[in-house]
Amino acid sequence: MNLLRINKINFKKLRFYPGKSAFLIVPISTLVLVSVVLSSQTSNLLAAAEQAIFGSAELQNQxxxxxxxxxxxxxxxxxxxxxxxxxxxxxxxxxxxxxxxxxxxxxxxxxxxxxxxxxxxxxxxxxxxxxxxxxxxxxxxxxxxxxxxxxxxxxxxxxxxxxxxxxxxxxxxxxxxxDWQGKTEVTLDFxxxxxxxxxxxxxxxxxxxxxxxxxxxxxxxxxxxxxxxxxxxxxxxxxxxxxxxxxxxxxxxxxxxxxxxxxxxxxxxxxxxxxxxxxxxxxxxxxxxxxxxxxxxxxxxxxxxxxxxxxxxxxxxxxxxxxxxxxxxxxxxxxxxxxxxxxxxxxxxxxxxxxxxxxxxxxxxxxxxxxxxxxxxxxxxxxxxxxxxxxxxxxxxxxxxxxxxxxxxxxxxxxxxxxxxxxxxxxxxxxxxxxDPKNRAAVVKALNNAGYAYQDMSKSDVYDELANNLRGITVVFTIAFVTISIAVVMFTMSKFVSESKKEIGVYRALGATKGLILRMFLFQAVLYGFIAYIFGLVTGYILNWVVSSPVYQWFSNFIDRTMGETLSVINRVDAAVFRQTDWQAIAMFSALLAVILVLIALIPARQAANLSPVQAIKGE
Amino acid sequence: MSQIIEVKKVSKSYLDGKRKTGALDDVSFSLPAGESMAIIGPSGSGKTTLLHLLGGLDKPSAGNVSVNGQELTGLSDKELSMFRNQTIGFVFQFFYLNEYLNVFHNIALPMWLAGKSGGAVDQRVNQLIERVGLIDRATHFPSQLSGGEMQRVAVARALANEPKLILADEPTGNLDRDNAENILQIFDEISDSGVSIVAITHDKYVADRFDHVVKLNKGRLQPEAKSKTT
Structure with a gap:
């Protein structure tokens, strides 16, 4: 049985058992959605921060x-x-x-x-x-x-x-x-x-x-x-x-x-x-x-x-x-x-x-x-x-x-x-x-040489802190992504397999090999995962647009709070920056998901394949 | 080759925890090609186990099983799978259709497993649908079928790859009189066409329809009670 046939059958299964399928599809698509929005907005924030902070510093550097x-x-x-x-x-x-x-x-x-x-x-x-x-x-x-x-x-x-x-x-x-405190005369003794x-x-x-x-x-x-x-x-x-x-x-x-x-x-x-x-x-x-x-x-x-x-x-x-x-x-x-x-x-x-x-x-x-x-x-x-x-x-x-x-x-x-x-x-x-702000170092040197004492300060602390926070969030999320997707795939596929014992037995009785059984369940996970992925990608892309506004607002306030203290003019960042999608990060998450899907789903798929037909048929 | 089945001194035992329980004990028999056989006996006597061994779903603890001239005990998983797909057709008591496939696709499944597709499959499936009298049910799903109809689909499925041997486990066990008769008639036709049948049944009336009747008791085969052909 070729791959196309396998997936046609898996697709029929999907339509027949929407609830069961949702168990796998919904969490995966949510993970994908969140990864799209999170990775895009963190990279947008970093880009905006660079513009605002270093752009402003650029301004100030002048x-x-x-x-x-x-x-x-x-x-x-x-x-x-x-x-x-x-x-x-x-x-x-x-x-x-x-x-x-x-x-x-x-x-x-x-x-x-x-x-x-x-x-x-x-x-x-x-x-x-x-x-x-x-x-x-x-x-x-x-x-x-x-x-x-x-x-x-x-x-x-x-x-x-x-x-x-x-x-x-x-x-x-x-x-x-x-403040005379009711008196008409006050004497201070030094x-x-x-x-x-x-x-x-x-x-x-x-x-x-x-x-x-x-x-x-x-x-x-x-x-x-x-x-x-x-x-x-x-x-x-x-x-x-x-x-x-x-x-x-x-x-x-x-x-x-x-x-x-x-x-x-x-x-x-x-x-x-x-x-x-x-x-x-x-x-x-x-x-x-x-x-x-x-x-x-x-x-x-x-x-x-x-x-x-x-x-x-x-x-x-x-x-x-x-x-x-x-x-x-x-x-x-x-x-x-x-x-x-x-x-x-x-x-x-x-x-x-x-x-x-x-x-x-x-x-x-x-x-x-x-x-x-x-x-x-x-x-x-x-x-x-x-x-x-x-x-x-x-x-x-x-x-x-x-x-x-x-x-x-x-x-x-x-x-x-x-x-x-x-x-x-x-x-x-x-x-x-x-x-030109690029010449700042040269001018500072010339001023000092001419007798005008001047010392420079850097304002990258705000950027560093923001960058660290964002990177921290990204790391935490990536770990969560991997952990949750492994758990979801493992759990739902094991469930699929255990609930399909009779079906496995029948397939074997009809002449399906172990290898076919393995491929069937593996590709079930892959197919469902792929559907979840596409769904998550599309909704993530849309949601990314939607959250761009509030994130932009938060960012503007953040900049005003942290930089507005010391800088009077801040390089304003365009709201459009926050509508960008970080395709590179998405590619990374996609690859991660694909690997997890295949590797983790192999475990229950192999179990399914090794099920003895007799036990399987009896099992239900 | 005149014997479709040759079973020689087959024993099958299971390890139930630490206890060894025997399902079959030194069973030997053979079935001439084109003939049908009913296996009767009390529950737990090993009937289903024997059927599974005949279909290559399981391996005996001792002895040999030969079907269609093929010695099953030494075959690999792949070879056994192909054997089942091409030579055997299973019919189960509880039908065991795939509920997410319609009638047509259920019947086509063994052919897909054989790697076939396209026009040849369509032709054969339609032929079988007609043969079991379910033309207007082709696109229905098992949940929309009656017990009798489901079993007819199961039989059609079993015939899909033109097997040499049908193995049926209580084929009429879940059917009423009329539907049972229906199935038995189909079985008669199958038998007439030269396909061998081995069926487990507890129903004497059903057993009488077969050429041979053998009885299993506590894993031991009793001498043939009756044979139509000898």
Whole structure:
């Protein structure tokens, strides 16, 4: 009897005993189906991960951030200390200058370099981004669209009338709040006070400090695309408490309503002769749209398009100029009563922020600084000094001065709204873009050789972990596949044989050889297995399409979670990647199944063949 | 060759655990070609065992079995299988048709086992179907047939490869009177055509239809009670 006949008979058996056949066909086809989907999706995930992770790394590999270590720290998110860049310092030790930009730009394989230069604006207040919480941007810098591409994949150009794109630094999401605990006065005693630390090493806030800050919770993905308004400039809110050094520490005292009112009046009286008080008091308002969020312990700056930065500065200064009365401002007054930005012919600097230390905890307090301003812990002894938004004061440039706290003497006011454009941009951070990520190693080497210390990091941990997990899953499944299919084939074929004893006996009586009996049962397994295989393959292929969507979703979330922390721009993977089928793996499983089918089915088939016809006939 | 069957001093015993039980004890007989024989005897007397030995389904513990001039005891599995396929036709008490094959295919099966196919098979099967009177049942399955019809299919199947010897184990044991008669008539026709028959039966009436009747008792053959031909 030839093979065709054998299989025709087996096929008739299949149609006659659908239930029994299902015992073999259903588990096998399920195994095949699962193997198709699992192997395809694991290889899809690996491919997508490679694209996303290394693609993103590719993107990031195109950018280098150089930083001068200034030794200054400022509170970042949640009060954790963040290494900040230098603000308004004088010396080259703490800043990159145009000369550095020219030098780096001129290097091979560098396509762009820009210093992150903080805009010399105080008061960047945001109150309508988070419900009932307001915060201030500690630092705003202009950035070219080319360099901004590492932080956002959206359009970073400024169009008049539209919301201004901003890459916002999450370190700004800090609320400052007062907690006087019912008292009007709080005294901190520094004697014997040690900097206490939280578990993670961040300095503990002494509970007694009445001025505290806390992190604002946010969702990065939610923020992107949101618009908000920022108030730029305007007069500071009058500080509603005083600080007085005591022998052992500092005394904080709240002001009464009358005292506050008196201060306000005093301010108005002082300012009104020279400026329209209402106009100078009112901040400029701009509408921004978040196109990226930076969550990086190494920076505090938020970025806006360079062309807008210039416009902003121009409007900021012009606003002050427009508010000026005809009364003259003497150099004396500029050295004592009013502060603003200083321009020494080269740099335009802001009044400055100072770290106020004590008990190991630094608090950012805006302190008017400018010509003649010197670091002083006392406030109230001297005459009040007012910071005027948009005021530019000319000063002599002092190259030798290396203290960021002491500035040059004022020589007069400067009524030039375009002074920012003319000023040199210096700063402690330089962003560099390479023409091709492949050249990264070469550029890093060149930078180090030129004296710009830079160390590279790799981001393949995420990929390695994912790859290992996926490989683990694949191994486990393969073992399960082999084990289950062996068990299924063995069990069902043995059952077939034991239930077919009479039939075997009859076949033998009619003249079937042992070999034929063996072939019949062997090919029964093969035929059924093949049918199960085809069925499993087709349904697996279809199911693979169906699960591609949820897997893609999971993957996107996974990438956002693991990589979104450190990378602002992720190489987006197309959903189509997950519709692919891994034919190679399927071929492997198919071969495995075929081998198992034949080898394992041989055992019961041989038993069937060796059955004595007499026993078989009697057996039923 | 005038004897279709020659059995010489055949014994068959089984090992039942540690006990040796004897089914046949020193049996000897022969059957002339073209004649029919009925084997009668109480249950457990070894009738079925003898039939199996005649059909080469089993081997004797001692002695020789020769069918159609062929000494069976020394044959290989392959040779025995071919012997059964070509020379023997089995008919069982409980029909033993393949329930997943229809009437036509059941009858064709021995021919397929012989490696035949195509027109020759179709012709022969149709011939046999007609001969046993089941023309309008050709595509039916055993589950759709009555006992008598099933046995007729079994007989047709047994005749498929034009055997020399039909071996029937209680061929009418599961049939009513009319159907039994039907089968016996077919057997008569078979016998007339020159095919030898050996049938086991417990029914005296059936046994009388055969040329020879032999009796087995506890594995021993008793002298022939009756013979039509001697």
């Amino acid at each position: 950018y280098i951030t150089l930083q001068k270590d200034t030794g200054f720290s400022a509170p970042g998110r949640g009060g954790a200390m963040v290494r900040s860049f230098s603000i308004g310092g004088n010396t080259e030790d703490t800043n990159y200058t145009q000369a550095d930009v020219d030098k780096v730009s001129g290097m091979d394989n560098v396509s762009n370099a820009q210093i992150i230069s903080q805009l010399p604006i105080s008061n960047l207040k945001v109150s309508n981004l988070f419900t009932d919480k307001s915060f201030s941007l500690g630092s705003l810098s202009g950035l070219s669209a080319e360099l901004a591409a590492q932080f956002t994949d959206q359009d970073f150009s400024y169009t008049e009338g539209d919301a201004i794109p901003i890459v916002i630094n999450a370190s700004a999401f800090n609320e400052i709040y007062h 004697r014997g006070m040690r900097p206490e630390q939280n578990e993670d090493g961040t300095p503990k806030v002494p509970d007694a400090l009445p001025i505290k800050n806390r992190a604002i919770e946010y969702d990065k993905q939610d923020l992107i695309g949101q618009e908000f308004e920022m108030q730029v400039g305007g007069l500071d809110e009058i500080q509603n408490y005083t600080t007085e050094p005591t022998e052992a520490g500092i005394k904080y005292a709240q002001l009464t309503a009358e005292e506050l009112a008196a201060k306000e009046t005093a301010r108005k009286d002082a300012i009104s002769p020279y400026w329209d008080y209402e106009k100078i008091k009112t901040p400029l308002t701009y509408k921004f749209k978040i196109v990226g969020v930076i969550e990086d312990d190494n920076s505090v700056s938020s970025y806006i398009p360079t062309e807008f930065a210039e416009q902003l500065m121009q409007e900021y200064i012009q606003n002050q100029i427009d508010a000026r009365t005809s009364a003259a401002l003497s150099a004396d007054i500029l050295n004592s009563q009013f502060q603003g930005m200083t321009y020494d012919g080269v740099e335009l600097k802001s009044g400055g922020f100072f770290a106020f230390g004590g008990g190991g905890r630094a608090v950012m307090i805006s302190r008017p600084g400018g010509p003649g301003a010197s670091f002083s812990a006392s406030d109230g002894d001297d005459a009040e000094q007012y910071s005027i938004p948009g005021l530019v004061v000319s000063a002599e440039r002092n190259e030798d001065n290396d203290s960021p706290f002491i500035q040059a003497e004022a020589t007069g006011e400067l009524k030039d709204a375009d002074v920012y454009s003319k000023a040199a941009k210096i700063g402690g951070t330089m962003l560099v873009k390479l023409d």
